[in-house]
Amino acid sequence: MALHPQAEAYLKLFPSDLGMDLASLTREQIAKMRSLDGMVEQRGPRVDLPVVRDETAAGVPVRIYRPEPGEHPLPALVYFHGGGWVFGSVERNDALGRDLAHRTGAVVVSVDYRLAPEHPFPAAAEDAFGVLRDVHARPAFYGADARRVAVVGDSAGGNLAAVAAWLARDAGLRLAHQALICPVVDVAADTPSYRTYGKGFGLDAAEMRWFIEQYAGGADPRDPRLAPIHLPDKSGLAPATVITAECDPLCDEGAAYARALAEAGVAVEHRCFEGALHGFLGLPGFFDQALEGRDFLAARIRRALGAAS
Numbered sequence: 001m002a003l004h005p006q007a008e009a010y011l012k013l014f015p016s017d018l019g020m021d022l023a024s025l026t027r028e029q030i031a032k033m034r035s036l037d038g039m040v041e042q043r044g045p046r047v048d049l050p051v052v053r054d055e056t057a058a059g060v061p062v063r064i065y066r067p068e069p070g071e072h073p074l075p076a077l078v079y080f081h082g083g084g085w086v087f088g089s090v091e092r093n094d095a096l097g098r099d100l101a102h103r104t105g106a107v108v109v110s111v112d113y114r115l116a117p118e119h120p121f122p123a124a125a126e127d128a129f130g131v132l133r134d135v136h137a138r139p140a141f142y143g144a145d146a147r148r149v150a151v152v153g154d155s156a157g158g159n160l161a162a163v164a165a166w167l168a169r170d171a172g173l174r175l176a177h178q179a180l181i182c183p184v185v186d187v188a189a190d191t192p193s194y195r196t197y198g199k200g201f202g203l204d205a206a207e208m209r210w211f212i213e214q215y216a217g218g219a220d221p222r223d224p225r226l227a228p229i230h231l232p233d234k235s236g237l238a239p240a241t242v243i244t245a246e247c248d249p250l251c252d253e254g255a256a257y258a259r260a261l262a263e264a265g266v267a268v269e270h271r272c273f274e275g276a277l278h279g280f281l282g283l284p285g286f287f288d289q290a291l292e293g294r295d296f297l298a299a300r301i302r303r304a305l306g307a308a309s
Contacts, residue, residue, distance in 0.1 A: 009273055049098055075104075079100060085116045121225070132173070158181050165178040182244060182254060182279065244257075244271075
């Protein structure tokens with residue numbers, strides 16, 4: 001392992017994502033932290049789009065990004081942000097939502113799912129699937145082509161995308177692709193990458209275990225709605241793109257999920273970005289690899305949505 005030089009520079013500024021005593025945080029402090037974001041510029045420019053509107057889908061707030069004018073149906077991406085199921089929002093990830101629409105030519109539906117600890121498991125998973133189901137049920141409302149729908153998520157959002165993908169399969173909903181970026185697909189937190197990169201590489205293992213505790217509580221850690229790697233039958237799931245970062249505690253579980261999909265006969269491409277840190281794709285202001293990753297991701301999504309037409 002050799003850290004990318006930009007990752008080294010980032011870690012000098014932010015050796016730990018949160019860098020505080022998490023056990024002492026109250027719900028009021030968590031709520032206050034959600035309103036703070038010191039990396040607005042580093043998340044990239046907010047691309048101008050002809051349509052950006054806030055709506056509600058299945059009782060869940062969403063923001064819809066349309067990359068071209070008109071009402072003709074476009075392929076659709078249902079996007080789930082990261083933040084450990086505790087932090088993050090549509091507004092915080094507005095630049096990425098716009099960029100995904102611009103790069104893929106698809107309508108992006110960015111989901112403001114309920115957050116823990118106020119809303120523990122399975123609230124976020126229920127919201128994720130509820131919105132995906134609504135896109136299929138009301139495609140005209142979104143300007144979407146129900147034959148060309150994909151899910152995309154990063155970190156905890158990657159968990160929700162993976163869960164929504166198998167729930168869609170079991171519900172008989174057509175899904176063209178699932179794109180999982182540094183996803184949480186297990187909650188055991190016991191892989192070699194947890195041990196190697198669990199301290200001093202941005203996302204600390206202790207922080208990740210705290211996030212899991214806030215969301216999962218006393219849930220069964222093998223429930224596939226929480227840990228999709230434990231889904232007994234992965235055959236018939238949507239084709240997948242899995243992106244991992246080498247210097248990320250979550251790297252091994254993302255790679256393991258890609259292997260499990262392939263072993264089940266699912267078409268999958270896994271790319272690990274060498275020397276990269278967790279969450280790199282969301283910070284083009286820090287990492288050149290973020291743009292490289294977005295180019296790769298957008299090409300995969302465009303190909304998948306084109307093939308589904």
